[in-house]
Amino acid sequence: MTQHKFTMDLTWSEGRNGIGNLMAHNLQTKISIPREMNGPGIGTNPDEMLLGAAATCYVITFATLLENSAIAVVDLSLQSEGFVNVINGSFTYEKIVHKPRIVVEELSERLERRITRLAQKAEQTCMISKALKGNVAIEYTIQLIKANL
Template sequence: MNALYTAEALTTGDGRNGHARSSDGKLDLELSIPKEMGGSGVGTNPEQLFAAGYAACFHSALRMIGRQDKADVSDSAVGARVSIGNLDNGGFGLAVELEITLTNVDHATAQQLAEKAHQVCPYSNATRGNVDVTLTVTDD
């Protein structure tokens, strides 16, 4: 891979109960374990950060594919749900649901665009084979 950009971040404290900061200072936030996992839920958590990053990255890929296919993706949105849970082997795993909204194309076209975006999105390529990713295309 020929790297176009490299992001750097450092976490301090107690991992999920700590602090995260990017090398340029644009990301600077407190981390905490979600209440659902026994934590305070005061700060953000890695799953929220992953959801935001995946949604943004997939949305960019979707808009690029839309432009290539000359489809109207001007009124589009991508939401991400990232779940963490126990694996059978005693470790932890993630699952992702991406909700893709394309209001200016028919459902079949929206589904095709989403599938194409899933092939080029860097997050999709990184998770493929490791994380269950579900694409849900909505019309509203």
């Protein structure tokens, strides 16, 4: 078994509406509660970071599956949305929706089915999706486009 360790250092000033600093190997940013949740809205926040972890894991996994399946992708992009509800004064991360946009050289019904299966497999095998399973719903909608070459 190989284990990978990731570390993060944080500093925080003041109480709920304070501002912090997050430092990791390839990430340095300010953090605070977002304006939408009555915070100062400076830097990033846990909601964006969770969405970012889920989105980056999904797109990397999806790109790997497409490459391993020898599907000629001209362009791959992703927009992701996170939905947080307030229930009885408590914030709950309800769901994440990934919206991959895939541009391919040729597009057939068979290829469309293959890419759709790979999009589903990416959601099922991404380690962040697996970590969130049972707590946060994860959905995806695919936009497939034939390139104008």
